[in-house]
Amino acid sequence: MIALVPLIMVTGSRMGLVVGLIGFSCLIFMRFSRDAGGKGFALSGAMQAGAGALIAAGMAAGSVFLARDKALDRMAAGTENELRMPVWESMLEFIPQYMPWGSGIGSFVPIYQIHEPPKLLIPGYFNQAHNDWIDIALTSGIPGAVLALAALIMFALGAKSALAARGVAGHLRKCGIIVILVLAFASLSDYPLRTPILSALFAIAAVWAWSPETDNTHKRKPEAS
Known part of the structure; x- marks a missing residue:
């Protein structure tokens, strides 16, 4: 899942970036939903999710730094030629x-x-x-x-x-x-x-x-x- 972050950004698809954020947000919600026994996820689960989010954010920042963020560039350019x-x-x-x-x-x-x-x-x-x-x-x-x-x-x-x-x-x-x-x-x-x-x-x-x-x-x- 984390490997998909730079792939989404380098494709240049603005909708891909938006739905990627929706998908990641929904998966985080699923990760912290309650299981059949009614017990919440343990601290280790929260740490795993936090670590995954930090790694994904780091890869996104790295894509921007390396000028590979075509999707962000297209969103920032506006819709003049759209x-x-x-x-x-x-x-x-x-x-x-x-x-x-x-x-x-x-x-x-x-x-x-x-x-x-x-x-x-x-x-x-x-x-x-x-x-x-x-x-x-x-x-x-x-x-x-x-x-x-x-x-x-x-x-x-x-x-x-x-x-x-x-x-x-x-x-x-x-x-x-x-x-x-x-x-x-x-x-x-x-x-x-x-x-x-x-x-x-x-x-x-x-x-x-x-x-x-x-x-x-x-x-x-x-x-x-």
Whole structure:
């Protein structure tokens, strides 16, 4: 986990940096959650978490010192040359034209090329909206929005149940909720679930999030006298 800190920073992804912080924060919360026996983690656990945080902070500082902090540089540079926000604004203007059924799944590229403002023309083209939540509204309309809302409700219910779960299964459920949260947040400016490996990870996380609350551990039965 600690080794991921410089890797996140050198990729230059601002959303990667943000969701990395979210993921680390959630894992710290998991580390100090209460176990099945209701006992808090011992001092050694707190020392381990503190040492890990210090090492991660040191590696982050080292990345900055060595001028490898591309993600921080991009965040500090602002959004003067950022095209995503203007693209989203233009999409919000023409989405009503395709209601209530949407423009069709997978139709973003040709639909956006029809409505692309002249001021946003570039030598290349946008292959995705870089915001899957807005893309759902455009391509699948009201049905897609209803399904997305249902998914958010299920996520909220799953998160509430996972927080109350205990034991190994409780940690597994919390881990699934964290993965789903990170991917949902990353979908605000990217399209992680459109990549095969992350869509597979999302499916696994959904199974984790709804795993049985009781451990499937068979206790040894006492022998008959």
